[in-house]
Amino acid sequence: MRLAVHVKLLPTPEQASALEATLYACNRAATHASRVAFTKDLKDRNGLQKEVSAELKATFGLSAQPAVRAMKKVVDAYAALKANLRAGNLGSPASKRYRRAVGSPIAFRREAAQPFDDRCLSWQLDARTVSIWTVAGRMRGIRFACSADQLKTLVEYRKGESDLVCRGGTWFLIATCDIPDPEVYEPVDWIGVDRGIVNLATTSDGSNYQGRRLGRYRRWQARKRAELQARRTRSATRRLTRRARKERRYATHMNHRISKEIVSVAQRTGRGIAVEVLGGIRERVRLRGDQRGALSMWPFRQLGAHLAYKAQRAGVPFLEVDAAYTSQRCPRCGHTARANRLDRNRFFCRQCGLAGPADVVAGVNVRDRARSAWVFVTAPAPAT
Template sequence: MKIVVRVRLEVSAYQADALAATLRACNRAANHVSRIAFDSGEKRRNGLQPKVYRHIKDEFDLSAQPACRVVKKVCDAYATLNATVKAGRLGPSGDKRRNRAESKPISFREYAAQAFDDRCLSWNTDQRTVSIWTVSGRLKGIRFTCSDGAAKVLAEHRRGESDLVHRDGRWYLFATCDVPAPAAYLPSDWLGVDLGIVNIATTSDGTVLSGRRLERYRKRMVHLRAKLQMKKTKSAKRRLKALRRREQRFATDTNHSISKTIVTTAERTSRGIALEDLTGIRERVKAKHDQRYRLHSWAFAQLGAFVEYKAKRAGVPVVRVNPAHTSRQCSACWHTHRHNRVNQAAFACRACGTTLHADVNGSRNIRHRAADAWTRGAVNRPTSA
């Protein structure tokens, strides 16, 4: 399985300037290549590279391999756009979003990330240093910091390209590592997990992982940002810049903790994990104006991805089930009715009288559906020893 390890570079002022100049040159070249690809209609690497290779080397002062990486970056961007359009995520033909995306060349930000392969970037994991090509020459001995576990993964499993990223005044490398995953075991049962906003995750065991702390933090950040934006002073703008992505990092840390708890529980009890397939939920759900921020701040896709990759590393099977009516169906007698869900927190079956926490009832329905999905071969099942 492929995972990404992030390390932070400890750079001097000169090294930071050289890295910044390199990103600017690569992205200017990428914008030039993108315009040619858009005008000519040639978006395959084999056809596009002969048209632009010599020019971007001379015009933007790029070496041979970085020039090739720039062309690949542009071709990959157009391939991603094409896949997004085919999947319908930009709407049908004639939709404004789709027309906006298809009517002009793809553009790259001045400091957008740039991929480097082993010819442009070399690692010394023992000394925790890297050597990287720049437009100012090769920079050697740049120290990086990461955890001991991340350093071990880098040393043993790093494969392919690494991305140079500039974020909030700091420099990072995102390295792709190919870590062998253990074979998934045959589950004795399933741990159903219901994802929500008030309660981020609720398991079929009755464990409720509340989102109140994250909700309070979000409200506080919204209030703080609004107050700083009203001031319109230089110090307020500096403070707003310092607060950038802080809420996102807080939510990511929360999702890491919750996903680790779920996977550890399933692994300890030899069970699999059952999640709802919530693909496209933001397009399906029609929220009121005051609820849209909460819905679009809800990082359920990230939490699901964290659960899946942690489970894969631990050999825990994961299955996605149809989420239809999991909140309205009784987990005891299977009676389904919209009035069974009394309110956000309460479930009371109108047929058998069962009363439960609504999220616990939903997670138990997910658990029951997981066994059926597993039996029907909805996932790749391991063979018993």
């Protein structure tokens, strides 16, 4: 599996100035190459390189390899746009968002990440320093900070490009590490995980990870956001950006904590983890106006992604199962009806009388579906 390791750079003021100028030059060059690619319909790297390579070096002061990385960034951006259009992530061809995406060239922000390969960037892991190409020449001895686990991962598994990023005046390198997948064990049973808004995650064991604290925090942030938006000043805009980043970090931290605990329980007990497939939920459900904001900020996809990759790193089996009627089906008799769900918190089967917390019942149904699905996943293929 591929893992991105974030390390914090600790440049001197002179080094930071050179890094800033380099990032700015690379993104200006990428934006120019993007305009040429859009105008002349050049979406392959070789064709784009023949067209703009000399110009990027002469006009923007890039060396050969950084120019190649900038052009590759442009090609990758158009490939990602094409994939999103094909998947319908930008709406129908008649939508305003779709037309805006295809009607103008891709532009890169001044502080957008810039990839560097081993020709432009070298790591001195023992000394915890890096040497990186800049428009002011090769900058050597730039210190970085990371944990002992991150350093060990870099030493053993770092491979390929590293991205230079500046966030709020702080510099980072994001290194790609190829970690071998551990062998997935045969589970003795499954832990079903039901994801929600009020309760971020509820397991079939009855463990409940409530989202009240996150909900209160986001409502408070929404009030502060409305106050800042009403001012309409540059300072308010900058503070809004900082608050949005802080809110995302808080939700990400909670998802990391929840997923880490669930994976550790599954690994310790020899069980697998099963979750519902919740893709396309915004298109499937109809909500009141006051509910749309809560659903848009619901970090269920990120929680599922954290569970998946942490399970993969630990060798824990992971399955996604059908989400249909998991909160309305009785796990004991199989009776499925909307009336079984008395309210958001309570479940009562109208046929056999089984009662309990609705989210726990949903988690049990997810677990039972994983038991059935795993039989088909591990069944040997029929002989031909």
